[in-house]
Amino acid sequence: MKRTPIIEFDHFSFQYFSQAEPTLHDICLKIYPGEKVLIVGPSGSGKSTIGHCLNGLIPFYYTGTIEGSLKIKGQETRDLDIFQLSKMIGTVLQDSDGQFVGLTVGEDIAFAMENDCVPHSEMHERVERVAKMVGMDEWLTSSPYELSGGQKQRTSVAGVLIDDVDVLLFDEPLANLDPATGKTAIEIIDDIHKNLKRPFSSSSTRLEDVLHRDVDRIIVINDGRIIADMNAHELVSSDILIKNGIREPLYVTAMKYAGIKVTPEMKPGHIWSLDTSKVNTALQRWDRSVNIPAVVNDNQSILKSDHLSFSYDGVHPTLEDIDFDIREGEMVSIVGKNGAGKSTLSKIMCGFAKEDKGVILYQSANLKGKSIKERAEFIGVVMQNPNQMISKPLIFDEVALGLRLRGVAEEEVKERVEKALKVCGLAPFIEWPISALSYGQKKRVTIASILVLDPRILILDEPTAGQDYRHYSDIMEFLREVNKLGITIILITHDMHLMLEYTPRAIVLSEGRMVADTRASVVLTNREMIEKANLKETSLYHLAELAGIPDCTRFVQNFIDYERTTRR
């Protein structure tokens, strides 16, 4: 089939003005009309740069040197401006909240038309048509605060579809969504692709989730070069993913544990296309062979919630009747969809909000009436975005801040800061400015700045959000080390991998109520709980089903236990 590519990179290189090295090297890539292409790579690999080159943010907003050629619809992009490009390439940014410029859904969809001076009446008619396409026609007058993450993303999609673009570019479409919403997002993209368009999406951390629906090709980028360009089945069977710091799907890992060689013939690119008929016995045998005793924590209770209730307005309960008992040295995740009350629960623990009913007990002592500062002596909280915590230019000062506020003598401050930085692997950077650090390192600085205060409990809000697999593993392995020091860790998350691999226990909230407090393997294989918490079934469960394993939950637990004991 001879077609003209819609996008054509030819020996294309790009170097940002602020960088010493080119970010993209000698990229040659053709994308044809109607294709659905996925670009993956670890952070810093250059995949976002490719996106920026396509939509014109490079060189319009981010300047640098371009070599080689990039043609879109046969036109050289350097001869076009960002506005002309925006008529051909529609970009949906990863932060659908930031992309939402309008005050209402209707206005946001109309934004591009307003800029084109489209007359008022025509605008309303077109907005209604496009809103219907993405299923947002009932929400035209809603403000962004009334919408769920998925609805915001639908609005963003409508906002670019209004221009009849030739290519849709999704930048990390799943980054901020919970698993169930992420699944729906992939379905929306797929439906739009089937019905009218040619999406072209890019993603890094959640390859398995993106592969929930079909893609034509996957392009792997690392260090600014194209490493691979192949279909999902070939890619998943190869070792390219692991070598380039991209997480392979869990079911593939499980098959490898069972000693199975994954081949393209098994169609392993998607869990729904996977054919395990030849390897079922191997999987079953492995499942029976794993026999690792469960770890039981029978330490004393460190944090207990007893019939806890809370409401912001006194009418609608945000939390109702929450009961749990966390033991010293545990690592627990609190999961649930946005608005389920996870953050509120952590706020109550820290004293940012006061419970209406019930009590929170720390080592069996009631916390009622204890101020934020008093609680901070034993509960430390780390925010999701490190930039929201860092207020000093130097690493040392940032970590020392809490101690200095407490009036600790400077000698002791020095000693404790050094120790905390050592634990966090930041000792070599002690005199560095924070601005020289990567995002992941900044995250460590914020953790160090809390650890230095010697808390017994550490609460972290989405510690790995937006991180690629390597940074994700780094942060989580580090937290595991912290946990081994005896510090109890509570994670607020909707990352299912994190929950499965790192927290033996999960507390599930749904609409302010606690619907489960059990093992992660049970939560992620129970349909009712999955629905309530906006999670999705782990692919391990489907694998077990495919392989005819009788107890799927047990299989998932075996996987977790096996992984825990084999991990270095």
Added chain:
Amino acid sequence: MKSKLFSYNYEDTVIHRLSGLTKLICFMLLTFAIMFSYDIRVILATLVFSVAILRVSKIKWSQISLMVLYVVIFIVINAFITFLFSPEQGVEIYGTRHLMFKMFGRYNVTQEQLFYQTTKLFKYLSVIPFGIIFLLTTNPSEFASSMNKVGVHYKAAYAFSLTLRYFPDIQRVYTDISQAQQARGLEMGAKAKMGDRFKNSLMIIIPLIFSTLERIEVVTNAMDLRGFGKAKKRSWFTVSKLKRADYVALFISLAIFAGAFAVSAFINHGRFYNPFI
């Protein structure tokens, strides 16, 4: 998650139905009128009027309590400082001196000072409801389109509406940062010393600025990618034409504005109403 300080929320009232432009002009006229006049009778009359409008626009106490609290704190500090720096201001203005009681040094309470400060207090108090009404009942995008219609460049107009669009976000981030810093031992309450308090507030403001800058980059990109700023003009999705109610509102505000000036010019022969002579 609704914002606590202020955010536009739609109710179907006469005030909400007025165009954004009308509300802006009325707000400016009334504020000028009150700021100009030091006649407590005029000020009290406007206060009654402004509270009445506040009721008409169905604004709930819970929406504004925090903002009112801040303003009250400001007014009290202002009154205190006024007295501290010029305890004889009232005497100077009204030209008489009725001593009520002595405190210490030059700090003597006179009827004139009390009257002057009371007038000033009510002045501020009667402006606040107008500000609240304007902020809470104006749809920011409609406001932008109205401003653009009377000749303000659309980029400036849009910048204003964006401020209102993202304000609640920034506010939420502020609360989060402040709580996280308090958990590290930051003292925000009255316990901290003045100098410390300034240093401490930097610990919240610096992260706030950095995270806001991050945000601005995203928003700028999103707008560029959808062609903001490419043409000299731009059309608006939300426009409301001036209706009869708008003209009526403008007329009333203009009347109050003229009335306040007339009272000063013809009755008081100056900005101050003087009951002491």
